[in-house]
Amino acid sequence: MNYLIGRFLSGMLTIYIVATLIFLLLYLVPGDPAEILLSSGGMAPGPEAVAALRRNLGLDQPALVRYGQYLAGLFRLDLGVSFQDGAAIGPEIMRRIPRTLELIGAAGLIAMIVGVPAGLIAALRRGGVVDNFFSAIASFGLSVPIFVTGTIMILFFSQILRLVPAGGYVSFAQNPGQHLVYLLMPSCAIAISLIPVVFRMMRTAVLEVMEREWVRTARAKGLEERKVLRRHVVRNAITPVISVLALQMGTLLGGTVLVEYVFNWPGLSGMLVQSVEQRDYPAVQAIVLVVCVLFVLINFCIETLYGLLDPRIRER
């Protein structure tokens, strides 16, 4: 129990430090939100307009007062309101998180569907033409940036072939079919960078498992090769693949910025980009904080699980 309380408190401390750091960093970033908000496009706002907006936004308050208000808000689980249109930020983030998670989830799924069989085949044909071919493609997929793949996909699939819309979003509730069509390209673009990871991990894991004694025993017993693969090799090899993929997807939480931008997918990252451009401090603070809380939460869960499973960790 002490262990859990300790973990919880250190998690809360991390969140507090992050919250403070974001506040301070945004304070140091040049650019006055009131000015930016009234200056997009090249026209200059009048000084009275800027001053009035600064007052409305509370930007004329001393830093310490604003810091206090910010922390007090966080204690009430109030993430504040956007500088841009005065809308509450909390609900907006909650609306957007599932979209980003969906994108990452779909990409992970595609990566598994493509990467696992490819890795298996490459391992079975180790050193052969197929193995070399797949490995070469994987290196290529890993080295091309996501936004390049994305742009090429848009050019080919929507501009030339006119198969799918170039980008956008429709909610699942509104039109499930259309929703999936819009999901297809961005999730494939992310998957292209995930597939090589899955492929390599799978290939290595299969090769490793095949050397194990129990595989040799299964074969010695005269078990059919297909059954050996399915029951013994794939089942054992896939565990490390899943954990690596899960790790990758965790980092993608903040890494889908470019894909969301290129394909106009209205997730959390797109909101972050727009908020940074507009110097919408409350929104930027809230998004970064929410991502941080998610990470802390995941870590807390994992460590708790470890602690439960392995008493030695609790003693440390």
Next chain:
Amino acid sequence: MAGGVSRRRFLETAAAGAAFTLGGLPVGIGRAQTASTVRFGLSSFPPNLHPYEYTGTAALSVKLTLHRGLLSYDANGNLRPELAEEWSQPDASTYRFSLRPGAVFHDGSPVEAEDVRWSFEWIAAEESTAHLRADFQAIEAIEIEDAQTLTVRLSEPSVTFAQTLASGYAPVVSRNSVAPDFIGAGPFTLGQVERGQSITVEKAPEFVREGVPVVDRIFFNAMPDENLRTAALASGDVDIIEYVSTHNMQPIEDADGTHVASVNGPFMYLVFNTTEGPTADPRVRRAIGYAIDRDALNAFGFTGMGNTIDGLPVHPNDAYDPSLVSERLVYDPERARALLAEAGAENITLELLSTAQYPQHNDTALVVQQSLAQIGISVNMNLPDWATRISEGNEGRYHIGVNGTSGAYNDPDSISTWLGGGQSPSYNRPWGYGNPRVDELLQQARQEVDTGARAELYAEIERIFIEEDLPLLPLLWRPQAYGVQDSVHDFQPLPGFLVFQTALALDGVSLG
């Protein structure tokens, strides 16, 4: 193509075939649409829809469908009555308006003179964040005759106030409005808003002008990435896109089914720090004026589609006659070197502020650097993001600043924004500049009713501008282009500086 099958038809057939092979997944459904919805690709999602605040061009496009003022502009950029049925200017400081009978706000209440007064007082109020606050403070009194008639008296004569009233930032809203939810009287009402993504506006059932709007709704889809906007137009996902850069204009024009609608609206220019560093000497500024190769800039940054400027940044206008001033701003490096020598400013280093965020600003900075190297001036580039660039510009932290901008209207009085003294510092004005003689001339020109006499006054300003002060250096008119499907009819950008009010044209747009 052989057999009479066009490339497009072939691809459509191929696409249909592919739809089957994908197991019935409804691919291409994103393009399904009804005939009366115009789909407009915006360059950014509007920060908000406050009718009086300046929040960018994309926001204005949406706002112009929701709100209307007393006056607006027709397709040729001429003033037209909007919520006013007719108007007159009995003398240079008095404007009289009769409102259109039958004009209603979106809540169904009639548009009355009291609403006009309420709106104008809101704009001019001390605490107002309105873009045109300063212009509206010139109103001395608003006299209401009856519900349909009112007179606006200005504290001093102005021949341009009607232009201010026609601005997209001067709409009339219902006096029952509670900020920020202003009730407008535009041709469309606000429909579904998907925050950060899209805004739908629906045809207002009782819009006062006969026969407009033609379409039932407009679906504004925010697509910040220009490549995506262009792809969406090419693939038929949207009908109109804004902010097409010059290198994308030709491909859109060449493609089947799409064309470019463009005008040379905004202009690119340099502002100088006129109080600190080498650019405080007008001779150095004028040397730079003759040193910049505008044709090279046009070719390099604007695919040759811009038009160079050799004097004041004023669009063709009855009250401006460039032929009255013989000295023009041309590329003449020899003269530039001579001016530098005269100022004793050879081998100087200048700080140049621009932004890497927008290619047109970045490219302009590069050409300026190259051109100045030719006459022995080294340039240190400072290219932060747009927000930082604005801040540093507002604090005068540069010798030369690159800008692109547009005036409020096509009248030559627009130049007051950049040349008028006594204004607060701003990134798009030359730092520290003010010339009482110029201020006086600007004031006279604003009050002069006779067009010929106005042209003389602006010629005198241009003479001082080119031959003496040169606080800012106009470079070229920049195309402001829209990509449009051929199936869209009657969409044409408004001329000159009014291009950013092009959404007014959406009233008359039809599909077919």
